[in-house]
Amino acid sequence: MTATTATPSPAPAGAAMPTVAGPPLAPAPAPLCFVVDEESSIRHFLSLVLHGAGIDTMEFAEGAAMRAAIAQHTPDLVFHNVSLDAADAIDSMVALGASNYRGAVQLMSARGAAVLEHVKAVGIQHKLTMLPVLKKPFETEAILTITRELKLGMAPPATHRVALGEVLAGNWIEFWFQPKINLRRKQLAGAELVARARHPQHGVVLESAFLPGAADADLLALARRELDSALKAAADFAALGLHLKLAVNIPLNALAKLDVADTIRAHAPAPSWPGLVIDVPEDQVLADLPLASELARRLEESKVGVAVDDFGRGYSTLARLGELPFAELKLDRSFVAECGTDKVNAPLCKTVIDLAHNFGRAAVATGVDKAADAVALVSMGCDFGQGFLLGQPMPEERFLSLLRQRAATQGRSLGAPDGKAD
Numbered sequence: 001m002t003a004t005t006a007t008p009s010p011a012p013a014g015a016a017m018p019t020v021a022g023p024p025l026a027p028a029p030a031p032l033c034f035v036v037d038e039e040s041s042i043r044h045f046l047s048l049v050l051h052g053a054g055i056d057t058m059e060f061a062e063g064a065a066m067r068a069a070i071a072q073h074t075p076d077l078v079f080h081n082v083s084l085d086a087a088d089a090i091d092s093m094v095a096l097g098a099s100n101y102r103g104a105v106q107l108m109s110a111r112g113a114a115v116l117e118h119v120k121a122v123g124i125q126h127k128l129t130m131l132p133v134l135k136k137p138f139e140t141e142a143i144l145t146i147t148r149e150l151k152l153g154m155a156p157p158a159t160h161r162v163a164l165g166e167v168l169a170g171n172w173i174e175f176w177f178q179p180k181i182n183l184r185r186k187q188l189a190g191a192e193l194v195a196r197a198r199h200p201q202h203g204v205v206l207e208s209a210f211l212p213g214a215a216d217a218d219l220l221a222l223a224r225r226e227l228d229s230a231l232k233a234a235a236d237f238a239a240l241g242l243h244l245k246l247a248v249n250i251p252l253n254a255l256a257k258l259d260v261a262d263t264i265r266a267h268a269p270a271p272s273w274p275g276l277v278i279d280v281p282e283d284q285v286l287a288d289l290p291l292a293s294e295l296a297r298r299l300e301e302s303k304v305g306v307a308v309d310d311f312g313r314g315y316s317t318l319a320r321l322g323e324l325p326f327a328e329l330k331l332d333r334s335f336v337a338e339c340g341t342d343k344v345n346a347p348l349c350k351t352v353i354d355l356a357h358n359f360g361r362a363a364v365a366t367g368v369d370k371a372a373d374a375v376a377l378v379s380m381g382c383d384f385g386q387g388f389l390l391g392q393p394m395p396e397e398r399f400l401s402l403l404r405q406r407a408a409t410q411g412r413s414l415g416a417p418d419g420k421a422d
Contacts, residue, residue, distance in 0.1 A: 030055060031152045032057070033056070034060065035057050038061050038062060039081075042136075052388075052392035054152075054154035055077070062088060063088040067092055074103070077104050078096070079108060080092055081107075082108070082116055093123040093128060097123070101128060104130075105128050108136060131146065139370060141388075154204070155203060155204070157196075159206075167199075173197055174196050174197075175230075176393040179191055180247065180386050190244045194393040195222065195226065197210055223258060228263065230276060231267040234246055234273060235270075243273070247278070248276065248277070250280065252281075252285065255278060264276075264303075274303075275303035280306055282310050293324050296326060297325055307327055307329070307364065308328070310332045312331060326361055329362070330366050331352050332366070335349050336387075337369070
């Protein structure tokens with residue numbers, strides 16, 4: 001989601017942050033970034049990326065609202081668009097200088113270099129820390145590079161290898177939330193739980209460092225924790241007026257041993273609970289299609305759907321898919337990459353999307369990292385998308401912070417009776 005239509009469109013920005021009962025956002029105050037742009041899609045895109053990086057945001061549709069806010073809030077970073085009328089951005093540079101602002105300023109625009117350099121020169125004249133101008137359109141990595149260089153937000157994950165058994169024994173496991181976006185409605189539709197380990201010496205460790213080669217018993221124990229965490233999080237979100245369908249990743253063998261129905265009953269979700277999605281890798285589904293079909297049919301009674309993850313690798317066995325009552329097809333990221341320009345990946349994506357729709361199911365694109373790919377997927381009729389462009393995995397408190405910020409742009413609190421994420 002960048003300067004394209006493949007971005008959820010928030011309501012007018014500039015409203016005050018609401019007071020919401022709940023856990024603190026972080027042990028220490030998170031860095032704050034002001035985002036100033038008349039295009040709501042770009043404000044929303046930047047907020048998604050920054051919240052995922054551990055940085056709170058306040059959004060403004062024009063510089064005047066931002067200039068009023070600096071009397072009450074001191075941001076660590078300001079993203080400011082330079083529109084056709086550069087006077088607004090110039091006024092903001094003057095106001096920031098007058099307030100003795102000591103953070104960094106990142107100008108962004110699709111305008112010519114001469115205008116941008118003029119606004120930057122005004123900022124330098126007023127003793128502001130002006131970063132190199134960011135030309136639109138830009139991708140997620142450009143934003144993350146800026147935050148890393150400024151040492152703002154969360155540290156990058158460690159690459160240290162650790163055994164899953166050790167992670168579970170040390171109680172280091174935690175589950176982060178990756179936003180799932182309805183591409184056609186441009187709204188937050190749910191989130192997928194992603195396992196992380198918070199190592200006492202090495203910090204946050206990705207699942208690729210502890211899942212490969214893990215023993216079946218440890219994978220089963222992880223699945224139990226993930227299922228419990230998803231149900232607890234759904235209840236916590238519901239208490240804030242948010243009814244989000246969450247997704248978890250569970251291997252087929254572990255799913256066969258879990259009593260999902262009993263676990264759900266133990267958590268006693270409210271009647272408004274939207275249900276749950278369990279992602280199972282395609283190769284495991286096709287290796288034991290009768291078991292996968294039996295489990296999927298049984299789970300439907302508990303408002304749980306099975307999604308075929310990493311779909312597309314077993315392309316020669318597509319005909320067998322009709323035997324499985326799946327809820328979603330999740331396109332393998334290797335097909336999604338460059339689908340906006342690649343002459344091989346584009347028709348493959350379209351075929352899988354059409355296949356899902358022919359079965360009356362949803363198509364989910366994973367690994368959506370570029371704006372061109374997001375636009376192409378929308379034109380192909382893809383239902384949902386996940387990826388760094390649409391929001392990277394983030395701890396639960398950061399995910400809640402993002403939802404609070406989205407609620408603030410609509411002038412309401414998350415606890416409002418009609419609370420819906422968008």
